[in-house]
Amino acid sequence: MPEIERTGPMLIYQQITDWMRQQISSGIWPEHFRLPSEIDLADELSVSRGTVRKAISQMIDEGILVSIHGKGTFVASTTLEQPLAEQLVAFSEALIERNIPFSTRVLRQELVIPEQRIASLLAAPPKSKVFWLERVRSVRQNPVAYFINIVNPKRCQGIENVDFTRFRLFNTLETHYQLELGWGQRTFQAQAADECIADILNISLNDPVMYMEQLLYLRDGQPIEFSMVWYRGVSFRLSSMVKRGEIRGLNKNTLIIEPS
Secondary structure, three states: OOOOOOOOOOOHHHHHHHHHHHHHHOOOOOOOOEOOOHHHHHHHHOOOHHHHHHHHHHHHHOOOEEEEOOOEEEEOOOOEEEEOOOOOOOHHHHHHHOOOOEEEEEEEEEEEOOOHHHHHHOOOOOOOOEEEEEEEEEEOOEEEEEEEEEEOHHHOOOHHHOOOOOOOHHHHHHHHOOOOEEEEEEEEEEEEOOHHHHHHHOOOOOOEEEEEEEEEEEOOOOEEEEEEEEEEHHHEEEEOOOOOOOOOOOOOOOOOOOOO
16 A cells, blocks of 8 residues: 655645556556455545545546446556447447547448448348448547448438437437337458558558448347448457356266367
8 A cells, every 4th residue: 555645745636546557557456457446445545535536536537447337447458348249339338338538520421322232231122322421439539440330211211410420320229219229240350451441540551450240130120220340450359258058968067078
């Protein structure tokens, strides 16, 4: 525990933030480390809970710590993580849950006639128009993801007029159009950035990117949105929570011998 100087020029909460930074930089508190509760930290440091809360709030504002409702406060990862196969969570929702501020820039927003593959995936009639939305999402002023979202506008008329610098796509579909999003199918592929992707994500040609395609369905089984997303490779990784289950045809006492 640090020696808190109570009569010096530096405020107590600032001394605590300096100590927390030292804990993180030294590896004592690694990425995803869950901090002790505010009460426990206050007791250990012999300071008020309000002082600890102020120190933690500053670290959260700086993006060094993240607070997840109902789970606690954690040391932030230096890379952004996307759930692989747990819940249908939008990238922006994952950032919001981790209290990571972000900005969105719209590159293109219009109704277009799609290529046959996309029209088929969205069950759109031949030659009918779909809503095409291109955006770049940035964290701490660094572009981390480039999105192309294509929506069948049959159930969301006028979506081309929504200001998507202010509003999020999933939230718009659910709250404004009262659509019930059901499930999605995602595929991931490692790629090398071409000139277009490199320019948009501010990386070098052939730098690694993670490419994702997703087809989103409503609860009634109708496809509503197809997306293509390029994540900056050095800023992104996949995460998945896995659970050990019973293997069909085996019991707990089964010994499996692999051929050599």
